[in-house]
Amino acid sequence: EVQLVESGGGLVQPGGSLRLSCAASGFTFSSYEMNWVRQAPGKGLEWVSYISSSGSTIYYADSVKGRFTISRDNAKNSLYLQMNSLRAEDTAVYYCARKSRGVIDYWGQGTLVTVSS
Amino acid sequence: DIQMTQSPSTLSASVGDRVTITCRASQSISSWLAWYQQKPGKAPKLLIYKASSLESGVPSRFSGSGSGTEFTLTISSLQPDDFATYYCQQYNSYRFTFGPGTKVDIK
Numbered sequence: 001e002v003q004l005v006e007s008g009g010g011l012v013q014p015g016g017s018l019r020l021s022c023a024a025s026g027f028t029f030s031s032y033e034m035n036w037v038r039q040a041p042g043k044g045l046e047w048v049s050y051i052s053s054s055g056s057t058i059y060y061a062d063s064v065k066g067r068f069t070i071s072r073d074n075a076k077n078s079l080y081l082q083m084n085s086l087r088a089e090d091t092a093v094y095y096c097a098r099k100s101r102g103v104i105d106y107w108g109q110g111t112l113v114t115v116s117s
Numbered sequence: 118d119i120q121m122t123q124s125p126s127t128l129s130a131s132v133g134d135r136v137t138i139t140c141r142a143s144q145s146i147s148s149w150l151a152w153y154q155q156k157p158g159k160a161p162k163l164l165i166y167k168a169s170s171l172e173s174g175v176p177s178r179f180s181g182s183g184s185g186t187e188f189t190l191t192i193s194s195l196q197p198d199d200f201a202t203y204y205c206q207q208y209n210s211y212r213f214t215f216g217p218g219t220k221v222d223i224k
Contacts, residue, residue, distance in 0.1 A: 035213070045153075045161065045204055047213040059211050095160055102208050103151045105172070107160035 002026040002106045004096045009111030016086050016115070022079040022096030022108055030054075030074035033099040036081050038092035039110070048094070049081065064090075086115045119143050119207050123216035129224040136192040138219045140205035145185045149209040152181055152190045155218075156201045164203075165190065195221070 008020040020036070036048040049070040050059040058070055069082040079096055093110040100106075120143035130136050140150065148168040153161035163172045165181035168188055178193045192199055200223055205216040 037213075044217050045206070045215040047215070050211055050213075061212065101166060102149065103163065103166040104161075104206070104208075104213070105163050105166075107162075109160055 002098065004098065004106060004108035006094065006096050006108045006111035009094065009113045011114045011116065012086055013117050014087060014115055017082070017084045018086065018113060020081040020083065020094055020096075020111060020113070024077045024079065024096075024098075027098070029072075029077040034072065034079045035097045035099055035104060036070060036079075037095045037097050037104070037107075038090075038113075039095070040089075040092040043092075046092075050099075051079070083113070086113075088115050091115045118212050119146060119210055119214050121205055121207055121214050121216040123203075123205055123219050125219060126217065127220045127222065129222055130195050131224045132195055132197060134195045134224075136195050136199075136221060138190045138203055138205075138221075140183075140188045140190070140216050142186045142188075142207055142209075146207045146209035148184050149207055150181075150183070150188050151206045151208060152179075153204045153206065154199075154201045155204065161204060192221075 003025045005023045012018050035050050051070045055072050067085045071080045093112050095110045096108040097104040098106040122141045124139050150168045152165040155161040164175050164179050169181045180191045202218045202220045204218050
């Protein structure tokens with residue numbers, strides 16, 4: 001069974017940093033492209049970042065470029081999102097999401113990041 | 118970026134109703150469109166990919182159609198478990214973009 005389990009969310013002050021992790025199991029993690037997608041409270045879904053299976057290709061949404069860094073450790077079956085210079089508008093549930101056949105086919109349960117003083 | 122719109126934003130329906138949701142893209146995305154269902158406090162669930170392909174395990178009452186810039190999701194006979202919010206998403210570009218969602222609630 002495919003499982004994606006996010007962790008690392010919490011309350012952080014504006015300008016602060018947080019590192020999210022996603023532990024993958026039930027599939028060959030190193031063979032799959034991965035994404036982070038977020039959802040602000042009561043709002044829709046926003047794609048945040050993409051990383052290829054090897055980690056060699058990375059893309060970011062304009063809203064986070066220069067502040068967030070996606071990475072992966074295929075030996076540990078883990079995906080990461082380093083978030084710096086956090087703003088109130090970054091407050092959201094962050095989902096780790098697997099890409100297959102071009103589309104996101106599995107999502108984690110999400111981890112809540114709250115940016116507030 | 119490719120912009121996605123959905124209509125209606127809210128839909129009130131009864132069990133057994135046929136329901137149709139429309140999604141439009143700001144430019145042609147061929148058939149690179151997916152539909153997701155999301156319930157409160159839960160992650161989205163993939164229903165349809167490549168505009169009309171039913172994801173494994175998804176009931177056959179769900180169907181998708183369209184290509185280019187206009188797409189539809191149809192639920193042939195609404196069931197109690199189907200009351201949720203539905204999102205379309207284009208994956209023609211690596212910059213995935215989602216529609217704003219359609220909430221299907223009980224009439």
